[in-house]
Every structure is written in C-alpha cells, then in structure tokens.
Amino acid sequence: MRPEERFDCVVIGAGVQGSFTAYQLAQQNRNTLLLEQFVLPHSRGSSHGQTRIIRKAYSEDFYVDMMEESYKLWAQLEKEAGVQLYRQTGLLVMGPEKSDGYLKVKTTLQRNKVPAVVLTPDNFNQHIPNLRLAEGDGALVEITAGVLYADRVLRTVQTQFEKLGGVLRDNEEVTDIKPGPCVTVCTSAGVYVANSVVITAGPWTNALLAHTGLQLPLEVVKINVCYWKEKVSGTYHVKKRFPCFIQTEGEETKEHIYGLPSNEYPGLVKICYHMGSRTDPDQRDRQTERTDIDILRRFVARCMPGLIPEPAVVESCMYTLTPDHNFVLDCHPTYNNIIIGAGFSGHGFKFGPVVGKLLCELSLGEVPSFDLSPFRIRRFQTNTKSAL
Template sequence: MSSEVYDCIVIGAGIQGSCTAYHLAKNNKTTLLLEQFVLPHSRGSSHGQTRIIRKAYEQDFYTHMMEESYELWAQLEKEAGIRLFSRTGLLVMGPEDGKNFQLIKSSLQRNKVPSVELQRHRFSQHIPNVNLAAGDGALVDSTAGVLYADRAVRAAQMIFQARGGIIKDGQKVVHIQPGAVVTVTTGSDMYKARSVVITAGPWASTLLSLTGLELPLRVVKINVCYWKEKVPGSYSIRNRFPCFIQLEPKEAEHDIYGLPSNEYPGLMKVCYHMGSETDPDERDGRMDRADVDAVGCYIRRCFPGLVPVPAVVESCLYTITPDRHFVLDRHPAYSNIVIGAGFSGHGFKFSPVVGKVLCELSMGQVPSYDLSPFSIRRFQGHRRSAL
C-alpha cells in the first residue's frame, strides 16, 4: 500500500481520463491515473486513428463547448509537438424539412459558425462522387475535420507525465471506499486521494456500483467499417474530401457518418452510429452485422465510388445515456467523487473541455459551463432495466 495521499486519482486512462489528469497536473495537483488494461489498448472507446471534430450540433450548449475545445486541442498540439487535427469540413446531409437538419442549420447560423449551404443543382460540383438523396438538403460546417485519436491520447498522457503525473496501468479497481480521503483498491495495490474522478468508459457502471450508484448507462458494440475506393484517392483527406454525417438515412434508424480515406490508404471509414448491446468484457462474442449491411446499402445508393462490401471491420464501444447527453457531475452522496461517463459515441472531440470541467469539479470549483444538461438528477425515475 502506498503511503502517499494524492490530490486526485483518475480511474480510466481513455481520452476523458487522460485529459482530466492533464488539467489536474497543469493545476499542480498530485495526480495518479489508473488504467485496468496495459497501455496502449483497444478494449474501450478511445482507440483508433481518427474521430470527427465539429461545431455542427442541434444544441447550442455543445456548440459553445466546442469553441473552447478547438482552442484547447490547438494548445495540446503545440505543447506536445504532435499534429492532432486536419481541417476537412463536415458535410451534413438529411431531409431538408427534417427536424434535426433544421436544428443544425439554425444553430450554425445563430452561433455564427463558418458554414455553407449547398444548393442541389450545384452539389456535385462541390462534392463529387456522392449522390444526394431526393428531398435531402446539404450544408458544410467549414470548421470541422479529423482528430487523430491515438495521437491525442498519447499527447495528453505525455504532457501529464512531463508535469509530474503518474500513470499505473494493469490496475483493475476492485473497491472504492468513500470518505474525506477516498481509498481505491486494485487487484495489486491500494491508493488514497482527497478526490477521485471516475472516467471508466464502458466499465463506468461497474465502478459506480462500488460507490452505491446506479445510472442508466447502456454499452453497445460498434462495427467500425472501412470501404475500398474504386479509384484510389477519390474520397481521400489529401484530396480534401470532407467528413460527413447522413441524418435519417432511408436504410437505417440511426445516422451514418464517415471520414475521408487516410489511416488505411484507399479505404474510407463509414459507420453506423449505433450498435448491439453488449457486456464490455464479452464484446468479442458479439457478431451482429445488420448495421454493416445497412451501411452497405447506403453506400451502394449514395457513394458510387466505394465498393459496397467492407474491406476492414474493427470494433469500438459506446456507453449511451437515454438522452445521449454526457454525465458530468459529482456523486450525489460523496462530493469528492466526480463522474464523467455516458459519452454516447460523440464525446471524444469534447475531451479537453470535459477534462477541464471534471478537474474543476474535483477541486471543488464552480465549473466553467452550465452542467445541468449533464446532471445525474435528470435520470430520476429511470430504471436501468427499462432501457
């Protein structure tokens, strides 16, 4: 057992935990970052080479948070000396009179986000090799692009350690004893801290149950698919092809999104924004491919320059809340236990701001943002089994 009492222990070294630890170290807090797996690993939600970064959101509070997130990503990029972002723009397509398309359009205008609405008769001039569905509108968030995910996690951890932070991997937490000083027990050691931040991704429910808290979190396995370009480079980041989101596709209930070919030359990443419920420890047993078939049908209709059979299928986990908004809050019974969870497949881009807010909560400060959309109180009346 370590005799040191840390200012904070962060449990979970994915992007949210790593950014929280980064901010704590920058605030000169002695911080221990614990990870159950040996780093780096691909078991959770933060691995892989790319994610979309964007300001195009239905809700103003997300767009406002992204203003600072862009600044903090640039700061981390500068501190680490590693390129973390490529600007490509984000093409948003969806039923022109649909609620979500109109909400995004009005939010971009209201928040003065640089954007362009593409007219149907000129669409193919701006976006070659894409068929815009009948009745769909199209707009581009010009600020958007690609985040280099694996690099981002490494960069946050690198700066954290450079500022004196300690990372211990292979440390699965088995017990949390609340108190003025919280005791965290792993399979091989015991640690103490004045505050604890839980950013355990798909394992959040397991960790929170150790503190007597149950939240309506659901874990789903996502098939991450890469599709071959018929003509190499047609949809590449080098040729400035944008990221895209297809709202309300005819083939599926949930959105489809894509990123230009980059990490695998000649292969474009196009995925369904939902998956099959799974136990995070049993994920490899799930082989549901209905979503892959739906994306294949969509590609056949809208992306004629891609082979409509995936060349590579990887996996990722989403931890989803009923309203798809995050959990950023203090434990209702223990104010020195802070929770960041339920990022619902769209949290990566926010991680520098999320890390800042979780750091503020752990230090007992008033957070920089109104966190009411992310409060635990909103789940009153929800039962986990009812999801």
C-alpha cells in the same frame, strides 16, 4: 503489493476523458495518479483508433458553446506538445431538407454564426464529387470541422501529463473504491488514498460505481467500425479535400451514418452507423450482430459510387449511451469528492479537453466553466428511478 500511497486526486480510466482530466489536474499542480486496467495503448474501450470527427454541427447550443472552448484547448495542446492533432477537412451534413434532425443542425449553426456553406442539388457535385445526394435531401458544409488523430491525441496528452509530474500506471485494475472524507482506491497492485477520485471508466462505469452504491442508466453497445475500399485509390482521400460527412437520417435509419476521408488505411474509407448492439464490455467480441452493416452496405451502394459496397475491414469499438445521449459530468449524489465523467454516447472525443477541464474543476470544488444542468445525474431520476 506497494505500501499505501497518497495523492491529491486519483483518476480511474486512461481513455480520452480520464487522460485529459489527469492532465488538467497536473496543470493545476495537483499530485495526480491516472490508473488504467489494460496495458497502454489498448483497443478495448472507446478511445482507440486513428481518427475521430471534430465538429460544431449539433442541434443544441450548449454543445456548440463547449466546442468553442474545446477548439481553443486542442490548439493549445498542439502548440505546447509540438504535435499536429487536428486536420481541417470540413463536415458535409446531409438529411431530408424538412426533417427535424437536419433543420435543427442547420439553424443551430446559423444562430451561432458557425462558418458553413449551404449546397444546392445543382452545385453539390461541383463541391463534393463522387457522392450522390439523395432526392429531397438538403446539404451544408461546416467549414472548420475536421479530423482528430485519436491515437496520437492519447499518446500526447498522457506524455504531457507525465511531463507535468503526473503518475500514470497501466495494467492496474481498480478492484474497490471506499468512499469517505478521503477516498481509498484498491487496485490489483496497490492501495491509494486521495482527496478526490474521478471515475472515467467508459463502458465499465457501472461496474466501478457499484462499489459506491450507485448505478446509472447507461447502456453499452458495440459498434462495427467499417472501412470500405475505394475502386480507384485516392478518390475519397483527405488530400483530395474529401470532407467528413454525416447523413442525419434517411428512409431506413433511426440514427445517423457518418464517414471520414480515407486516411488511416490507404484506399479505405471509414463509414459507420451511429447505433450498435448491446454488449457486456468484457464480452464485446461475442456480440456478432451485423444489421448495421446491411444498412451501411445499402448506403454505400446508393450514395458512394467510388466504393466497393462490402466492408474490407471491420473493427470494434464501444459506445456508453445515456437515455438522452447527453453526457454525465457530475459529483456522486452521496459523496461529493467522487466525480463521474461517463455516458459520452459515441460523441465525446472532440470534447476531451473541455471535459477534462470541467471534471478537474468539479474535483477541486470549483464553479464549473459551463452550465452543467444537461449533464447532471438528477435528470434521470424522474424517468429512470429504478436505475438509480
């Protein structure tokens, strides 16, 4: 055991959100400790893997506004570190033309003047070969969307954090949090005292919050991350300008299906269903439900004629869902020096830099740069009193 150490801030969890929060705090010259339970890098949370989609295609204006800032911060980090983290591919959005989901995204993009091109059934295949637009579906391409190189992002932001003097300790599990004017954090290897603590523990958030008397209505689900083999290698490659895509809804899907051009594994295209099966994060690999893969198989057979409709590789990842799928970015209701960033509901990666900035502002007691009302804990109280 090391002797007790003091920090301005301790950040718990070195996924994308904790890493960006720690980096922002170090940029503000705060003496910051970032703790991670597993040896880094690891593939047991939500931030691993090589790619994520970055987009402004949302139904809500507040996400579009936050993405405006996020894109700027991604570019700043790329410049500062001299590393490419983003590649523009465009994002194809498809969905029943008159459906709520598709129409809301389309009108939100138009209202916010996000560069996008609407495709028609007649010109669709000229722009997007090897993909079949379903009968009655509308389609548009959001131009500036693309791919983030996720693993590289984590490495880069953690390196920049350490260059700024931040302390990163992995293989060190937080076992207790003792609230107070200064917060005490106990780990498997030491005890730390800090003016504030930020909890960014992904699927383990409620396990940590239990030490502070709070439980949030979070549901952890396992996602089968499926890669599909091209019949002719290169058909859907990023260099052939095949875009990322989202099928907003369809005959048999409650949630959207999304895909990325082949990139990380030669000849394999990542296509997933945005819904999983409930799991305990420590028992993830015992969850063997595969109905999502059946849905994907049928989608691939129907819409992607250049792919073999059987996944060639299946990996695992987890989402931490809130009831409304909006994030939690807030102070603890009882202890305002404990800050919570959680419930990223399977769409938080692209917001990493702006989430880091907001959690940093909350932990320093500053006015946050964005209106955080969609992300406040009190929104759950009317519906889910028992969970709080």
